[in-house]
Amino acid sequence: MYHYYCLNPISEVGIDAMTENYVPVSDPKKADALLVRSAGMHDMEFSPELKAIARAGAGVNNIPLERCAEEGIVVFNTPGANANGVKELVVAGMLLASRDIIGGINWVQENEEDGNIAKDTEKAKKAFAGCELEGKKLGVIGLGAIGGLVANAGIHLGMEVFGYDPYVSVDAAWRLSRNIHHAKTVDELYKNCDYITLHVPATESNRGMIDKNSLGLMKKGVVVLNFARDVLVNEEDMIDALESGQVKHYVSDFPTPVIAGVKGAIVIPHLGASTAESEDNCARMAVRELMDYLEYGNIKNSVNYPDCDMGMPGDNKRIVLLHYNKPNMLGQFTKILADDNMNIADLSNKSKGAYAYTMIDIDSDIPANVERDLRNIKGVLKVRVLN
Numbered sequence: 338m339y340h341y342y343c344l345n346p347i348s349e350v351g352i353d354a355m356t357e358n359y360v361p362v363s364d365p366k367k368a369d370a371l372l373v374r375s376a377g378m379h380d381m382e383f384s385p386e387l388k389a390i391a392r393a394g395a396g397v398n399n400i401p402l403e404r405c406a407e408e409g410i411v412v413f414n415t416p417g418a419n420a421n422g423v424k425e426l427v428v429a430g431m432l433l434a435s436r437d438i439i440g441g442i443n444w445v446q447e448n449e450e451d452g453n454i455a456k457d458t459e460k461a462k463k464a465f466a467g468c469e470l471e472g473k474k475l476g477v478i479g480l481g482a483i484g485g486l487v488a489n490a491g492i493h494l495g496m497e498v499f500g501y502d503p504y505v506s507v508d509a510a511w512r513l514s515r516n517i518h519h520a521k522t523v524d525e526l527y528k529n530c531d532y533i534t535l536h537v538p539a540t541e542s543n544r545g546m547i548d549k550n551s552l553g554l555m556k557k558g559v560v561v562l563n564f565a566r567d568v569l570v571n572e573e574d575m576i577d578a579l580e581s582g583q584v585k586h587y588v589s590d591f592p593t594p595v596i597a598g599v600k601g602a603i604v605i606p607h608l609g610a611s612t613a614e615s616e617d618n619c620a621r622m623a624v625r626e627l628m629d630y631l632e633y634g635n636i637k638n639s640v641n642y643p644d645c646d647m648g649m650p651g652d653n654k655r656i657v658l659l660h661y662n663k664p665n666m667l668g669q670f671t672k673i674l675a676d677d678n679m680n681i682a683d684l685s686n687k688s689k690g691a692y693a694y695t696m697i698d699i700d701s702d703i704p705a706n707v708e709r710d711l712r713n714i715k716g717v718l719k720v721r722v723l724n
C-alpha cells in the first residue's frame with residue numbers, strides 16, 4: 338500500500354491510473370509520494386517516509402532539489418508533456434503583441450450599446466492595426482521541448498528563425514527544422530531578431546539573463562516573450578525599456594507586483610500549461626513515473642538522481658540504494674551481500690553529479706540484518722527492499 342498527497346489539483350486521468358494500492362492521505366507527512374504542479378516547496382519539511390516527488394510539469398524551481406537528494410527523495414518531472422500547450426500560447430502571445438487585438442476587443446465591449454457600431458468600427462479600427470509575423474525574425478533561446486516546437490512553428494508561420502542553445506540535447510537537435518539558423522552566441526540573436534522568446538529553466542545562472550545590457554543589444558521596438566519564469570527577466574530594466582520604446586511589448590506568463598499593469602506589458606496568469614491535454618499528459622506521466630519507482634525502483638525522468646531501469650524483478654527480490662557518488666560504495670554493498678552468502682542475479686549502478694543509485698536483484702529473501710547493515714554504510718542516504 339502506498340500513500341500519496343497532491344499539493345496542487347492533478348488531472349483525474351493521473352489519479353485514475355493508480356491501482357487500488359494507492360491511497361490518498363490528508364497529511365503530506367504521511368505520504369510515500371507527493372504530486373505537485375507549481376506549489377512552492379522550499380519551506381516544506383519532509384518526513385523520512387517520503388520517497389518521491391513528481392512534478393506534473395517541466396519547471397522544478399519550486400522544489401528544493403539538492404535537499405531532496407540529500408534526504409534520499411527522488412524528484413521527477415514530465416519532460417515535454419505540456420510543451421504543445423505552451424507553444425500554442427507563445428504563438429498567441431506573438432499575435433497579441435503584433436496587432437492590438439486586446440485594445441480592439443475592449444473597444445467593442447466599451448461600444449456595445451452603440452447602434453451604429455458596425456459603421457463606427459470601420460473608422461475606429463485603424464487605431465488597432467498592426468503587422469504580420471511572416472518575414473519577421475524570431476529568436477528562440479533554449480531549444481528543448483518547448484523552444485524546439487516554438488522554433489519549428491516560427492518556420493511554419495514564415496518567420497526567419499534563429500535558435501540559441503549551447504547545451505541542446507542530441508534528441509532535441511534532431512527535432513529542429515533544418516531551416517533554423519544556429520546562433521553561435523546569444524548576442525547574435527539579440528542583435529538580429531524582432532521577436533525574442535525565452536524557453537530556458539530558471540537556474541541560478543539564468544536568473545536575470547534579460548537585463549539592461551541584453552536589452553540594450555536588441556533592435557529598437559523588439560517584442561520579448563517570457564513563458565519560462567519571471568526571474569529570468571530583470572523587470573525594473575524591462576520597465577525602463579518599455580518606457581523608452583526599446584521594447585515594444587513584453588509578453589509574460591508570470592504576473593508579479595512589479596510588472597502587472599505596466600504599459601506595454603501583456604501579462605497572462607500562468608496559462609501556458611493550463612489546457613486539458615497538457616494537464617492530462619503531465620498527470621499521466623507523473624503517476625507512471627511514481628508507480629514505477631515505488632513498486633520496482635526504476636527511475637525515469639528524475640531531475641536529482643540518475644535514470645536507472647531494470648524492468649520488473651521477476652522471481653528475484655530487489656534492493657535499491659540511494660547514495661553518494663564516491664569510491665567503494667558498490668564494493669561495500671557486495672561485501673555485505675557476499676558475507677551473508679547472497680547471490681546477485683542482476684545489478685545496475687548509475688550516477689548523476691554528487692549522487693548515485695544502485696539496484697540489486699537477489700535470488701533469495703533479503704534478511705533484515707542485511708538491510709540494516711547496508712543502511713549503516715556511511716554515504717548511503719536511503720535503502721528500500723521491494724517485495
Ligand SMILES: NC(=O)C1=CN([C@@H]2O[C@H](COP(=O)(O)OP(=O)(O)OC[C@H]3O[C@@H](n4cnc5c(N)ncnc54)[C@H](O)[C@@H]3O)[C@@H](O)[C@H]2O)C=CC1
Pocket residue numbers: 394395396397416417419420423478479480481482483484501502503504505506509536537538539543564565566590607608609610611
Ligand atoms: N508557462 C508555462 O506554463 C510553462 C513554463 N515552462 C518553463 O519553460 C522551461 C523550459 O521548459 P522545456 O522546454 O520543457 O524544458 P527543456 O529542459 O526541454 O528545455 C530547456 C532547454 O534550455 C536550454 N538552456 C538552459 N540554459 C540555457 C541558456 N542559458 N541559454 C540557452 N539555452 C539554455 C537547455 O539546454 C534545454 O535544451 C521550464 O524550465 C519552465 O520553467 C515549462 C512548461 C510550462
Ligand SMILES: O=C(O)C(=O)COP(=O)(O)O
Pocket residue numbers: 374375393394395396397419607609610611
Ligand atoms: O510545467 C511548468 O514548468 C509550468 O510552468 C506549468 O505550471 P503549472 O503546472 O501550470 O502550475
